[in-house]
Amino acid sequence: MLFETNPILEKIADVIGLIINFLKPYIIPIGKWMVGWITMLLQFFPQHDLTIYFLIFLVLVISAAIINSKWPGDKPKAVSEIQGEKIKPASTGVMQPEKKDIDTRIKCSSCGNPIGNAKNCPYCGAINEKFDEKAPKQNIN
Amino acid sequence: MGAKKNMFRGTLFTAVYFVVTILIPFLTFTWIKNLGAVSGSDVELTMDSERYRQIVFWISAFGLLICGCAFFTYSSPSQSIRRGTFALIMIILNCLYIWSYKFSGALEIEFQLKLGSNSGAVAINLQQMIMIYLGIYFLTIILKTYDLIDFIANRKKIRESRIKKEKRKR
Secondary structure, eight states, X not given: OHHHHSHHHHHHHHHHHHHHHHHHHHHHHHXXXXXXXXXXXXXXXXXXXXXXXXXXXHHHHHHHHHHHHHOOSOOOOOHHHHHTSOEEEOTTSOEEEOGGGSOTXXXXXXXXXXXXXXXXXXXXXXXOTTOOTTSOOOXXX | OXXXXXXXXXXXXXXXXXXXXXXXXXXXXXXXXXXXXOTTSXXXXXXXXXXXXXXXXXXXXXXXXXXXXXXXXXXXXXTOHHHHHHHHHHHHHHHHHHHHHHHHTTTEEEEEEEETXXXXXXXXXXXXXXXXXXXXXXXXXXXXXXXXXXXXXXXXXXXXXXXXXXXXXX
């Protein structure tokens, strides 16, 4: 035997044998209980057709590939990191840019609040006389 | 942890499990079946072909399930709930795999001996050994369950430490 040729291996085999012999009275009842539920569970497994096992294997591999590629365990980047701008939650719960983005030089002729290039003043609803359709849109709160 | 690395790890471990749970047992039983006459003697060892078919069936069936679970487990990020869940399922499947050897007859190996005009049989019963093995497996199930509970309970801490690690790498 392989274990008898090398004295170190023989010693290791003896120690493992001793441990197992010591634990045998405790482990075997657990093993018997395991056998009980395993026998019950095995009744539900198909015993003549490998197709179902192959299908389960394919489903597991494909779903794992999709799930673990899409969510590989990294935390998704914050929106602020992507856009490079500070964002604070509005009272409505919708993420909106800060007011400082608005061109404060253009003010409403009616109420005097900064309105940027908005068509109507968001505060009083007055028409913006300096509104330019070609200019890029600005966010206003 | 990148997606590519996850997939590579999953594939690697699936290959390992395929070799260990399907290929090696399949080759071993095929070798036993085809052992035939022992050279230099009149002793002939034969294995029932019906039993051989059963053994190969159970090995392939549970081997496939274990390989699928191994791919899911090892391609998942470490300390994630999905990893813990599938590791636990894999251990339970391992128990079924080991015990299925009993139904296939692998635990009661019987050899037909033919010595010239006389014949006889030798049977080896390995059920006690499997009982011990299953007992040890029960302890592994407890460990994996503890792991899963730990992953769920300390989810926030695990995530934070993972993000810290990622930042340090960058």
